[in-house]
Amino acid sequence: MFGDKIKISKELMARIKEVSEKAGYSSVQEFVEAALEREVERIAGSNPGSSEEAVKKQLQGLGYID
Numbered sequence: 001m002f003g004d005k006i007k008i009s010k011e012l013m014a015r016i017k018e019v020s021e022k023a024g025y026s027s028v029q030e031f032v033e034a035a036l037e038r039e040v041e042r043i044a045g046s047n048p049g050s051s052e053e054a055v056k057k058q059l060q061g062l063g064y065i066d
Contacts, residue, residue, distance in 0.1 A: 013028075016028055016031060016032065019031070020032075042054075
């Protein structure tokens with residue numbers, strides 16, 4: 001269960017409900033937790049240097065650094 005609450009637009013919540021059902025999740029909460037865990041792992045990675053690399057790639061993608 002969520003310890004904190006977040007606000008999501010009605011439109012996004014409707015999309016989340018739809019795709020979570022299609023994907024076979026038992027609840028919206030289960031889907032959101034899984035999606036957030038994947039995103040955190042993608043950004044943070046499993047080794048300490050990977051989060052710095054992820055930030056560098058994001059800044060490059062935004063055009064702030066070359």
